[in-house]
Structures are given as C-alpha cells and as structure tokens.
Amino acid sequence: MDFGLAFRYVFDDEDWFRKIGLPALCNLIPIIGQFILIGWGLRVTKNVIDGNEHRALPDLKFGEDLGKGFMVVIIQAIYSLPIALLVGLASLLFWLTAEASEVTNVIFGILGGGLVLIGILLALLMAFWAVAAVANYAAKGYFGAAFKLKEIFALLKKSFGSWLLVVLGQILVMGFIAPLGAIACGIGVILTSAYATAVSSHLVGQAYNQSAPNGTESLEPTL
Numbered sequence: 001m002d003f004g005l006a007f008r009y010v011f012d013d014e015d016w017f018r019k020i021g022l023p024a025l026c027n028l029i030p031i032i033g034q035f036i037l038i039g040w041g042l043r044v045t046k047n048v049i050d051g052n053e054h055r056a057l058p059d060l061k062f063g064e065d066l067g068k069g070f071m072v073v074i075i076q077a078i079y080s081l082p083i084a085l086l087v088g089l090a091s092l093l094f095w096l097t098a099e100a101s102e103v104t105n106v107i108f109g110i111l112g113g114g115l116v117l118i119g120i121l122l123a124l125l126m127a128f129w130a131v132a133a134v135a136n137y138a139a140k141g142y143f144g145a146a147f148k149l150k151e152i153f154a155l156l157k158k159s160f161g162s163w164l165l166v167v168l169g170q171i172l173v174m175g176f177i178a179p180l181g182a183i184a185c186g187i188g189v190i191l192t193s194a195y196a197t198a199v200s201s202h203l204v205g206q207a208y209n210q211s212a213p214n215g216t217e218s219l220e221p222t223l
Contacts, residue, residue, distance in 0.1 A: 001162055001165045001166075001206050001207065003165075003203070006169070006199050006206070009053065009202060010057055013055070013057045019057045019059060020057075020195055021190070021191065021194070022059075023036060023037050023040040023060050023065070023194045023197070024190045024191050025190065026065075027190075028190070035073060036066050037193065038065075038073065038197070039064065039065030039067065039068035039069030040058065040061075040065045040194075040197070041197040041200070042065075042069070042201065043061075043064075043138075044058060044197075044198055044201035044202055044205065045201045045202070045204045045205040047205070048201075048202055048204075048208075048209065049135075049139050049209060053205075053206070056205070071137070072137070075134055075143075075147075078147075079126050079129065079130045083119055083122055083123050083126060086118055086119035087119055090112045090113075090115035090116045090119065093108045093109075093112035096108050128156060128167060129152060131163060131166055131204060131207075132152045132155045132156050132163060132207075132208075132211070133147070134146060134204070135207065135208040136148065136151055136152055136208070138208075139208055154211075154213065155208065158210075158211045158213070159211040162207035165203070165207070166203045166204055166206075166207045169199070169200060169203045170200045170203070173196045173199050
C-alpha cells in the first residue's frame with residue numbers, strides 16, 4: 001500500500017483543481033450531491049484497479065456518477081440490514097425488561113447485551129466487508145458483483161492487512177483532512193470533502209489490486 005501516492009497523485013494532474021472542484025461543488029447539492037461524490041470516487045477506484053495509479057483523477061460525469069453513487073449507497077444499506085436488525089431486537093428486549101418480572105428482566109437484559117455485543121462485532125466485520133464489496137463492484141461494473149460472497153471473502157482472505165490499512169486510512173482521512181477544511185473555511189470546506197474521497201478511493205483500488213487472485217481484473221460485461 002502506497003499511502004504517499006494516494007495523498008499526492010491528485011496534485012500530479014495539471015487540471016487537479018477543476019477535477020476536484022466540480023465534484024466538491026456537486027456535493028453541496030442536497031441529497032444527490034453526496035451520491036455524485038461517491039460515484040466519482042468509485043471511478044477513482046476503478047482507474048487504480050485498471051493500473052492508472054498515477055493518473056487516477058477522473059473528470060466529473062454527472063449522470064454516471066449519480067447512478068453509481070446511488071448503487072454504492074444501496075450496497076452499503078443492504079449490508080447494514082443485519083446490524084440494524086440486531087440493534088432493533090436488542091432495543092425490544094431492553095424495552096420488555098420494564099414490563100417483565102425480576103428473573104425475566106435479568107434474562108432479557110443478558111440477551112439484549114449479547115445481541116449488542118454481536119452487533120458490534122458484526123459492524124466491525126462489515127466495515128471491511130462492505131469496502132471490499134464496493135471495490136468488487138467498481139472492478140466488475142455490475143451491481144451483483146457486490147454480493148458475490150465467495151469472491152469478496154477471497155479478497156479479504158488474501159490480503160486482509162491491505163483492507164485494514166484502507167479502513168484505518170479512511171479514519172485518518174475523515175479525522176484529519178476533513179476538519180482542515182473547517183479550519184481553512186470557505187473554499188477549504190468545499191475542496192477537502194472531494195480530496196478526502198479521492199484519497200480513500202485510491203487506497204481502496206490499491207487494496208483490491210493486492211487482493212485480486214490474478215492482479216488487476218478487467219471489466220466484465222454489465223448484467
């Protein structure tokens with residue numbers, strides 16, 4: 001994993017300000033703006049997967065990026081469903097303790113606590129799984145690729161360390177780069193969101209290339 005490249009490749013592009021600025025401005029649009037930025041980031045990932053690590057910064061494609069970003073959000077939402085279910089069940093058990101006897105209260109409390117613990121562990125797993133699933137979608141180009149469980153497990157198994165670095169890198173980006181925009185104010189707030197997306201998306205592409213069975217995989221026909 002080349003963290004240095006992920007942070008600097010943006011500025012190697014002579015037209016970086018426009019390529020970063022347009023997605024950043026789109027991100028100001030309520031609701032759909034975030035979809036556009038996510039979809040644009042997905043194409044950064046695809047460029048890296050295709051071997052263009054140094055020239056991975058794409059031009060904005062409003063309609064295409066909006067569609068891809070929406071698909072990514074749907075993928076993440078689907079993988080979040082088991083966690084939401086566990087949280088709901090735990091909440092129900094904790095609510096029932098108010099109406100139960102003392103013994104039943106203890107049982108429900110233990111069950112609820114167990115579900116919360118399982119939910120936390122599942123959330124940690126999904127933090128890696130969903131990233132690899134989205135990367136597989138970026139590489140293959142069709143929605144179903146995000147749910148090829150055997151392929152995704154193989155990606156994580158082959159180079160789990162790479163995906164761990166991606167998740168840690170995303171925490172770093174969101175924890176340090178994004179706040180810099182607030183400090184800079186004005187244009188800094190607008191640009192840092194897109195820059196953070198560009199960095200994290202590049203890392204995802206690198207992790208996929210290190211995990212794919214035969215290196216970089218070509219785009220499969222859209223289904």
